[in-house]
Amino acid sequence: MILYFTATGNTRFVAETLSAQLGDEALNLLDRIKRGDHSPIRSDRPFVICTPVYVCEMPRFLAEYLRNTPLTGNRNIYFAFTSGGYSGISGVLARGIVQRKGMRYMGCADFTMPRNYIASNAYSALETPEIERRIRDSAAKIAPVVDAIRSGGRLRSRHVWLFELLITLPFNPVWVRVKQGVADFRVTEKCVGCGKCARLCPLNVIRMEDGRPVWQGRTCAHCMSCIQNCPAEAIEYGQITPVKARYRFDRYRYALKSPQPQADTNARKTARAAGSDRQENSGCH
Ligand SMILES: Cc1cc2nc3c(=O)[nH]c(=O)nc-3n(C[C@H](O)[C@H](O)[C@H](O)COP(=O)(O)O)c2cc1C
Ligand code: SF4
Ligand code: SF4
Numbered sequence: 036m037i038l039y040f041t042a043t044g045n046t047r048f049v050a051e052t053l054s055a056q057l058g059d060e061a062l063n064l065l066d067r068i069k070r071g072d073h074s075p076i077r078s079d080r081p082f083v084i085c086t087p088v089y090v091c092e093m094p095r096f097l098a099e100y101l102r103n104t105p106l107t108g109n110r111n112i113y114f115a116f117t118s119g120g121y122s123g124i125s126g127v128l129a130r131g132i133v134q135r136k137g138m139r140y141m142g143c144a145d146f147t148m149p150r151n152y153i154a155s156n157a158y159s160a161l162e163t164p165e166i167e168r169r170i171r172d173s174a175a176k177i178a179p180v181v182d183a184i185r186s187g188g189r190l191r192s193r194h195v196w197l198f199e200l201l202i203t204l205p206f207n208p209v210w211v212r213v214k215q216g217v218a219d220f221r222v223t224e225k226c227v228g229c230g231k232c233a234r235l236c237p238l239n240v241i242r243m244e245d246g247r248p249v250w251q252g253r254t255c256a257h258c259m260s261c262i263q264n265c266p267a268e269a270i271e272y273g274q275i276t277p278v279k280a281r282y283r284f285d286r287y288r289y290a291l292k293s294p295q296p297q298a299d300t301n302a303r304k305t306a307r308a309a310g311s312d313r314q315e316n317s318g319c320h
Pocket of ligand 2: 232246248266
């Protein structure tokens with residue numbers, strides 16, 4: 036069984052493609068995570084956990100969910116990470132979780148996808164040809180992963196150096212506390228009160244009040260689900276996001292079929308950002 040969490044669709048794409056090619060069920064964990072539903076999940080076939088990478092790790096709420104949810108039946112677990120190019124220590128943490136569950140860690144696959152983090156000036160939007168290239172390259176990487184899982188083989192995980200662990204383990208919680216506040220989220224007059232942002236928030240941070248979203252608490256996962264999926268583009272993060280194009284995988288699904296780059300609307304919007312910064316391929320977002 037393929038279990039996944041996604042905020043902007045990259046991981047859903049990988050999960051659903053694995054599901055189709057393996058002929059196995061894919062289960063979106065969002066509702067279970069929102070409800071705190073830790074009832075056992077059973078699969079006679081190997082588990083494949085598909086997850087985005089957040090600040091060099093798998094999302095902490097997902098790690099927590101996996102730790103507390105019995106996975107029964109087959110004892111083998113594979114992981115598939117989607118990231119903007121750097122999966123950090125996700126594989127090491129995944130192996131630790133699996134071992135504590137008394138299950139067998141079968142390795143992980145890394146997929147470099149378009150980066151979806153827009154709440155920082157350090158990361159500008161990718162240009163459309165690069166988004167298309169990443170999607171096509173990742174699609175091409177799925178078949179060998181399917182072959183390995185089908186044959187019961189291990190996935191070859193990238194080597195994680197000791198210095199990556201030493202930097203990331205303390206860096207992640209500091210980043211969450213300092214950078215992942217909710218105070219800068221705001222809703223504009225474009226809001227149509229549909230409630231989608233609240234429904235999609237994995238941590239139930241958003242409450243609808245008088246038909247408009249209100250962010251509660253001090254920090255959240257900064258998963259970008261609310262801001263990227265709002266149908267009216269009515270959510271902003273401080274003064275950072277008004278000039279940033281929104282990203283959702285489905286907007287670029289055409290890239291799987293068409294080899295021709297489309298008009299670069301994404302880059303045009305990004306270029307309007309005064310002094311917009313350069314996009315690099317790695318980093319923690
Ligand atoms: C809070 C946050 C942190 C992120 N950290 C990283 C990171 O450390 N390394 C990286 O390469 N990409 C990082 N990204 C980019 C996502 O991992 C990437 O875009 C992923 O494919 C999104 O998956 P989704 O569309 O399924 O939500 C981060 C994104 C978010 C929202
Ligand atoms: S998703 Fe957008 S339009 Fe819908 S309630 Fe939230 S902010 Fe308003
Ligand atoms: S408030 Fe938005 S960014 Fe924060 S966890 Fe919820 S959906 Fe994700």
